[in-house]
Amino acid sequence: MNEIRRFDDKKKSIGLGIGIRHLQCFLIFFGQAVAHSLRVNLSVGIVAMTDKSGDSEYGIYSWDEQTRSVILSSFFFGYVITQVPSGQLAHKYGGHKVFFWGLFSCSLLAILTPICADFGGWQLVCALRYIQGICQGSLQPSSSNLLSKWSPVKELGLMGTISYSGSQLGTALMLCVSGEITASFMGWPGLFYVSGGMGCLWGLLFYVFGASSPSESQFISEEEKMYIETLSVPSAESPKDKNEESNRALPTPWLDIMTSVPFLCVVVVHCANNWAYNILLTQIPTYIKGVLQMDIKKNALFSSLPFWVMLALSYFFLIISEVLRKKQCMSMSVSRRFFNTIGNWIPAVGLICLGYLGKENETLVILLLMINVGMMAATYLGFCLNNIDLSPNFAGTLMGISNCIGHTTSIMAPLSVGFIVTDEKNPEQWRIVFFIAAAFLFIGNLLFIVFGKFEPQYWNEPMPVSVKTSRKNSQHSVYKETKHN
Template identity: 65%
Template sequence: MLILFDIPCYQTIDYNLQTFQGKVINFDGSSFMCVYLWDEKTKSIVLSSFFWGYVVTQIPSGQLAQKYGGQRILFWGISICSILSVLTPFCAKIGGWPFVCALRLVQGLCQGSVFPCTHNLISKWAPIKERGKLGTISYSGSQLGTALMLCVSGEIASSFMGWPGIFYMSGGAGCVWGLLWYFFASNSPSESRFISEEERLYIEMLPVPSAESPKDTNEEETKRKLPTPWLHILTSVPFYCCMLAHATNTWGYYTLLTQIPTYLKSILGMDIKKNALLSSLPYWVMLMLSYFFLFISEVLRRTQCMSLSVSRKFFNTVGHWIPMLGLIAMGYMTKENETLAIALLMMIVGMNAACYLGFHLNHIDLSSNFAGTLMGMTNCAANLMSIMAPLAVGFIVTDEKNPEQWKIIFFITAGFFFIGNLMFISFGKFETQYWNDPKPVIVKRANNRSQNSVYMDTVH
């Protein structure tokens, strides 16, 4: 079983960069922590530098995972990123914000491997009936890491370590994870030393073949390299429906997480950033609801109430259209509705967890052989949206205290949620596509005393 917890959570680090910059903090009564009085423009550059690299490596990471295995690429990506997190305070001290920008750029390049490699591993390790379960458990780790760090970051910053301790603790946790991952994780069941033969056979007896054949007939291990069918992918309507659902979901998700705190403070007079528990509450709600939706999906699967396609559409609709309605309602909140506004925020973010059982797994439905590459492509497009969404807010909301301008933002985001899911449930497909399993042309040649099968060409 694959369980991936995203321990070095850089959303949390972004939050703390905004929270502790420009503040002089006295911890022992005699010495002061080193702080950096960066202006808002500099902080925006520092915070965005991570995504400059993150977008770039999405597609290459999918290709590398397909060629060398998700375990290896993910190990190096997380490990390097965690070490750089530990070095962040030191880089800030010796080089100021340009060094921090360069460091976060490299971190983004490394973190770009997480989603494509995870999808690659799930496609290898998860039988069809358990994809929803393992996918939800794996991806819910990001909410767990974020919620935990938001809850403890204030305590760490007020300890003898000060604000650098946030980077030491999160980076150190990532390094420990890397060691465990290196020794216990494997690219595929056939490479694992920690599962029984019965379990391996159960996992590998899939109707959809793997991109790597475990053994050749002559008992020499041979990897079957399948060239990525770029033309078929780029002309696939179901793939574009999955990409659109991913991109619109990310637009809404990042609009909520980056702009709702400003909206609550400017319109409703609530500063949730000063309350660590309240800041982390949306992540806790999303984590709990992800397991609630997983329970519902397991019940539906066992009772055979829904087919796979209906299940994907149902959960994707819950994850898109209920938040859509919540966003429309959020635009009409006033200072007299503080409690209702917080409840709406929890509902909007929490319901988004249903998408783990919707478009999030559609890449594997379409092509288990190229799931990592497909995830890299859609996640690249989605993270371009995460960059564009705050820019759109800055262009439209010229007066943060104007509720009508915020209402426009909420209506636009709701429209994205509506269109993304409408296209997904109307034109999306949930069965393996014909281009997933190219037919190899086998050429045999003599090699010492045996003949090895060499895949020289591929016909789609």
């Protein structure tokens, strides 16, 4: 009895303090920040690279809107390829290795972008971005895998929001400083040198201090490891009788996953959210330059504002979520639906409004862009965590499948802009773009509300064939008996 009481006391103190699990969370946070700075650097860079009115001493290229859309989409062609394999690799070998090699390789490649533009034109830039996409395709599945291993149940919302919100820091910071970097002695190539260098520095820290699970960390205390294993998200393994290797040996229930209605709802809402988010992510600089006719410095500042707001609101929504959880005001299922609705339907309304504004409404346009992007932070407490809700054991694989299918829309979204917007100064053409994105957001969240589930599914713990057959026969017998009676 005294042993249990001492452990309970230690558990409380560990739960209130900062531990190695939080270090992993911050490493993922900064990894996501670097990843998205590497992703968005070209969205701003391409404006400077094709600005013939500038006096840059670096290369200026004659790429039309369709060519630029192809370049911006090329990243996602590579990105979708490695999603599912990366989920499987993270499940088999651990999320740490997969996350590290994916982001470190992408950082090294970013430094080569200016050379590729000079010697190979837009075709070689496309090829480079394609390979970078392949590298970054490993990040979301491995992040989900790491969170499922390191997060106690009551800290899942906290650690998940902090980890994923790093993407907003990277996006906002890169957009914010891009104008200054471009205007400096480094010119537009500096965007790629700075973001790539930061990625290499992060890689060294993550390699030393990161770990795939508490049992593999060389820095964690026994008390914290026991605390995490005791209060972690439910999985097939028990810390008392199974080790990490046995958990990784679980066979992936592919058929059950691909026919699961709750999981398919996650995929649909992921597609919808990605379409709208990537329209805003990749096209805000072009939209501001065309419709609002701002110069590169002012453009960079205003392009970054929505993502600073999203970063701030992610923690605001997290605080609300924690207050509601402690006061037991709503169940997990209601909470997931509530925050997902905020993150999808409010931006949908904002996008519709944005379609009717032009240069004469400059302040209102910037305000709506901030609201549209900022409110999407609520989805970190919605569908973004639902893969872990449905299957802690296969969270990385689920994220890989969802992200793979979801980011096909990331490919199509910038391409659609290239075909719809033939005159970037025409607000009516941008209106069509915004209306399509709003429709996707509304339909995706509606399906999530109606058909979503928020507890581990039966296929989270795969059973031997004999057990499955026995269960099916038992269910069939019960059905026959019920029908007979």
